Amino acid sequence: MQTLSRGIRMLEVLADAGEPLTIAETAARLGLHRSIVYRLLRTLEEHGLVVRDAAGAIQLGPRMATLARSVSHDLQSAALPQLTAVANELSMTAFLAVLDRHDVVTLVSVEPARAHATVAQKPGTRHPLASGAPGIAIQSALTEAQWSALPEEHPRQEAAETRARGYATSHDEVIPGLASVAVPLALPRQPVAALAVVYVANGRDPESIGARLLAAASAVAASLR
Numbered sequence: 001m002q003t004l005s006r007g008i009r010m011l012e013v014l015a016d017a018g019e020p021l022t023i024a025e026t027a028a029r030l031g032l033h034r035s036i037v038y039r040l041l042r043t044l045e046e047h048g049l050v051v052r053d054a055a056g057a058i059q060l061g062p063r064m065a066t067l068a069r070s071v072s073h074d075l076q077s078a079a080l081p082q083l084t085a086v087a088n089e090l091s092m093t094a095f096l097a098v099l100d101r102h103d104v105v106t107l108v109s110v111e112p113a114r115a116h117a118t119v120a121q122k123p124g125t126r127h128p129l130a131s132g133a134p135g136i137a138i139q140s141a142l143t144e145a146q147w148s149a150l151p152e153e154h155p156r157q158e159a160a161e162t163r164a165r166g167y168a169t170s171h172d173e174v175i176p177g178l179a180s181v182a183v184p185l186a187l188p189r190q191p192v193a194a195l196a197v198v199y200v201a202n203g204r205d206p207e208s209i210g211a212r213l214l215a216a217a218s219a220v221a222a223s224l225r
Helices: 002-017 023-030 034-046 062-070 073-090 132-141 144-148 157-165 206-224
Strands: 050-052 058-060 093-100 103-110 126-128 168-171 178-185 193-200
Touching: 002 023, 002 034, 002 050, 002 058, 023 034, 034 050, 073 093, 073 103, 073 193, 073 206, 093 132, 103 132, 126 132, 132 157, 132 168, 132 178, 132 193, 157 168, 178 206, 193 206
Parallel strands: none
Antiparallel strands: 050 058, 093 103, 093 193, 103 126, 168 178, 178 193
């Protein structure tokens, strides 16, 4: 179990790094001896989960992309056309985020096709449940049973406001200078999720953005029935 945990943690470190790491760098971030990291590396390489470049630096391998596509596959497939439409209509990056323990994780994102400048929201990006419009939207959809599984978390006041008006907003919470609008997406047999957009704060009307996202969420739900 310890080896499994270390292997998973190594994948998380490589994902968070966003660039190839040397064995020494990986060992330092894991707090492990390099010989242990090397053994983990060999096993993960055999399964295609990590690869090494010409200089020997480690990065996630192509097998990880295959595994990622299978996570909530139906939800991603249903959301993608709606995210594409929202991104192009609003000229904003649109994305689908899901609850992962105490974090909100982006599953899939779409940037507008004709915008001069957009905000990148890479799949795998995560931030605490307590921060940002997607987190507030997800909080608004959690049941009492789901909250009981998160004893260290407490709902924000904005979650109740989101239930009343249908959408959540945030500004400067996750990344300074950026705003976000999100709506909850709670469907049977699917993780609690949110459809959201992120953009440079520019005075756009959040109510109209929220209305467009609600329409998209309704279409996603209908396609999964």
